[in-house]
Amino acid sequence: MKNISAYIIAGGKSSRMGSDKGMLLLNETVFIEHIVKALQEATIQNITIVSANSDYDFLNCNRIEDIYPDKGPVGGIFTALSHSKTEQNIVLSVDVPLISAEIITWLIANIDDEKLITQVKVADKTSPLIAVYNRNAVNTFEEHLKKEQLRLKMVVEAIPNQTIEVPEKWHSLLQNINTKEDYQNLIK
Secondary structure (H helix, E strand, C coil): CCCCEEECCCCCCCCEEEEHHHHHHHEEEEEEHHHHHHHHCCCHHHHECCCCCCHHHHHHCEEECCCCCCCCHHHHHHHHHHHHHCEEEEECCCCCCCCCHHHHHHHHCCCCCCEEEEEEEECCCEEEEEEEEEEHHHHHHHHHHHHCCCCCHHHHHCCCCEECCHHHHHHHHHHHCCCCHHHHHHHH
């Protein structure tokens, strides 16, 4: 496995869910723990959680707080890339508890070194929060933050990127759990 760091973006307000998504239970284990386990199974040792929530400290992972608070995923990814000591960084949102080591390994294997971002696409939807970011993208993130341009899709489009289609067999494992309804469907 190449030298790569992992960052779990867990600083969101979870406004649609009403509670911290990372601490929701799936099979008696909180979401974030499922994600950490998948990263560890993919042999990624350097795992950092981007969040102000100290409840995550039980995981014994690094935890850092946003440099620019309340700036959404753009702020979270900027914080991750500013903190990183490795060229490549896998970035995952805290609301993909079904992600597997197999998907993570496949994503890393498909990095195009000519691009600064490798994001996945499930059906017709790109997922810039299931992606690998080169540390060199940090300046573009900072420029957008300073201009209050906080739409992640716009930042990604301003950076050399590639989008890779996820094999259909994994589509169900990459669903984002954003609402109470999504959560109820997941735990059924």
